[in-house]
Amino acid sequence: MPEPERKSKITASRKLLLKSLMLAKAKEEWDQEIVDKQAEKERYLSERVTPLHTSGLSLSQLQDLCRELHEKVEIVDEERYDIEAKCNHNTREERPVEVGDWRKNVEAMSGMEGRKKMFDAAKSPTGQ
Structure with missing residues (x-):
């Protein structure tokens, strides 16, 4: 029911x-x-980040401060570029590799056909 x-x-x-x-x-x-x-x-x-105090600085002191900040920006930008390049390299090189089922290979080699293939490969003149 x-x-x-x-x-x-x-x-x-x-x-x-x-x-x-x-x-x-x-x-x-x-x-x-x-x-x-x-x-x-x-x-x-x-x-x-410490706040910038620019009041009361002369023109040459402001120019020096700008040069110093520019150098720091260049260093950080180079580090960012290097890290980005490493990440891109790892992304390209470390792609997931497709892994087959290892049992299929074992099953194929375990029977008489697999042993015959191994025997024939050893007997052949090229060794393949």
């Missing part, structure tokens, strides 16, 4: 309401995550 179809214990309107509540909660958490990331970025930059 076939089993009667089970009806869902939750109505379609209830499902829709729960789905919209879940989406609203996810949106709220996503927005909070964006705010948290921005606050973390500002905190990190305030720790790492």
Whole structure:
């Protein structure tokens, strides 16, 4: 005797309401995550980057400051380029290699056909 179809214990309107509540909660958490990331970025930059005090500097002192900042930017840009080049190289060189099923090879060599192939290969003048 076939089993009667089970009806869902939750109505379609209830499902829709729960789905919209879940989406609203996810949106709220996503927005909070964006705010948290921005606050973390500002905190990190305030720790790492000292504010520039340019008031009261002469023209030559401002030019020296610009040269110093330019040298720092060049160093960081070179490091960024080197890291990017390494990443691109690894991406090109370290592609996932398609690995076959090793059992197929074992099964093929385990029977008489596999042994015959090995024997014939050893007997052939080219060794192949």
